[in-house]
Amino acid sequence: MGLNWSSSKVLVTGGASFIGSTIVDKLLERGAASVRVVDDFSSGVRTNIRQQVEAGDVELVEGDLRDPDVAEKSVQGVDSIFHLAADHGGRGYVDLHQYDCSTNFGLDATLFGTALKAEVERITFASSGCIYPLYLQGDVNEILYLTEDKAGPPYDPDGLYGMAKLAGELTLQALAREQGMKTASCRYFTVYGPRGVENHAVIAMIARAFLRQDPFEVWGNGEQIRNWTYVDDIAEGTILASEKIEDGTAINLGTMERVRVIDAVHSVCEMAGHDPEIRLDPDKPTGPMNRVADNSLAKRLLDWEPQTLFAEGLRKTYDWYVANKRPEDVSAIFDFMLTGRGKAAPVAAEKR
Numbered sequence: 001m002g003l004n005w006s007s008s009k010v011l012v013t014g015g016a017s018f019i020g021s022t023i024v025d026k027l028l029e030r031g032a033a034s035v036r037v038v039d040d041f042s043s044g045v046r047t048n049i050r051q052q053v054e055a056g057d058v059e060l061v062e063g064d065l066r067d068p069d070v071a072e073k074s075v076q077g078v079d080s081i082f083h084l085a086a087d088h089g090g091r092g093y094v095d096l097h098q099y100d101c102s103t104n105f106g107l108d109a110t111l112f113g114t115a116l117k118a119e120v121e122r123i124t125f126a127s128s129g130c131i132y133p134l135y136l137q138g139d140v141n142e143i144l145y146l147t148e149d150k151a152g153p154p155y156d157p158d159g160l161y162g163m164a165k166l167a168g169e170l171t172l173q174a175l176a177r178e179q180g181m182k183t184a185s186c187r188y189f190t191v192y193g194p195r196g197v198e199n200h201a202v203i204a205m206i207a208r209a210f211l212r213q214d215p216f217e218v219w220g221n222g223e224q225i226r227n228w229t230y231v232d233d234i235a236e237g238t239i240l241a242s243e244k245i246e247d248g249t250a251i252n253l254g255t256m257e258r259v260r261v262i263d264a265v266h267s268v269c270e271m272a273g274h275d276p277e278i279r280l281d282p283d284k285p286t287g288p289m290n291r292v293a294d295n296s297l298a299k300r301l302l303d304w305e306p307q308t309l310f311a312e313g314l315r316k317t318y319d320w321y322v323a324n325k326r327p328e329d330v331s332a333i334f335d336f337m338l339t340g341r342g343k344a345a346p347v348a349a350e351k352r
């Protein structure tokens with residue numbers, strides 16, 4: 001298997017996003033014959049793809065993919081789709097905006113149906129660790145690594161966001177089985193890195209340190225365990241999945257490092273030279289207590305392994321943030337972003 005990117009015409013939906021734009025960059029590095037992005041900029045950021053669009057390396061379709069005409073225009077002449085467009089935010093957003101997240105059912109159905117009609121060969125889907133049953137993830141004392149098979153019945157995904165991702169995966173499996181489309185799903189686990197936004201935990205921690213917040217607020221009791229995974233590793237894994245998986249198989253893309261929220265907070269504060277009082281707030285949205293991937297299937301099927309340890313990725317992300325943000329812009333959007341997403345934020349927090 002494997003793909004010859006130089007003859008591949010690719011669409012990245014949600015390609016102006018943090019992860020989507022990183023995939024766009026990597027596809028261009030691989031010499032993809034053409035790269036089109038469709039994005040409505042509801043949370044995507046124009047500067048993430050501006051250079052590539054201005055240079056003529058990326059064709060931009062600006063519009064809402066839930067509109068069948070936009071979907072049709074986007075998939076026209078395309079061989080391969082990376083589907084990242086979603087109504088999605090961080091923990092605060094997905095917990096408190098269940099209806100908005102439910103619109104992903106319609107978005108995915110429109111895109112998949114339009115792609116099938118247009119005879120698109122392949123779809124690779126940005127799924128999530130949120131598809132895993134919540135009842136498995138409650139005990140911080142358990143050394144739990146979620147293997148892909150644990151996503152089966154009785155399904156208990158993380159809210160309507162997780163349920164829509166699960167439905168997306170199952171639909172793509174049916175498309176592979178019944179319609180011969182080549183499909184794959186990648187279950188991303190808590191992604192962080194440059195271009196990340198403040199509604200996700202690591203960037204929120206960095207923003208608090210950047211704003212010298214004191215007392216420094218931590219959502220939950222700080223004992224929650226996560227396997228934060230660096231964006232370059234996620235983008236590489238997603239492209240490998242599109243090269244090597246055709247039957248709708250879903251794979252975890254996540255590190256197996258177990259990091260407690262409170263330990264990440266201490267690392268960030270140390271980097272920032274900030275020594276605040278820590279204030280735990282157990283009433284805020286926290287998500288499951290114990291969520292870490294098993295990544296052996298991705299190793300076996302894709303020969304993929306995360307290259308970036310958390311300490312190293314955190315340093316790169318912190319340095320990027322400090323170099324690109326201004327405190328006055330960050331403080332203008334920060335409260336909104338903790339539970340919100342995208343362009344409703346009062347001011348764009350980009351220095352350049």
Ligand SMILES: NC(=O)c1ccc[n+]([C@@H]2O[C@H](COP(=O)([O-])OP(=O)(O)OC[C@H]3O[C@@H](n4cnc5c(N)ncnc54)[C@H](O)[C@@H]3O)[C@@H](O)[C@H]2O)c1
Pocket residue numbers: 013014015016017018019020038039040041042043044045063064065066083084085086087088089107126127128129187188189190191192200
């Ligand atoms: N960030 C994470 O930790 C994480 C974890 C698991 C899965 N994911 C998935 O990865 C994908 C990318 O997430 P992200 O964190 O990089 O940023 P994101 O949530 O901003 O990405 C979504 C992108 O889709 C665009 N979009 C949304 N609705 C659209 C519509 N109707 N029409 C056209 N474009 C639309 C947005 O403007 C944005 O660019 C999403 O599908 C998300 O669910 C992300």
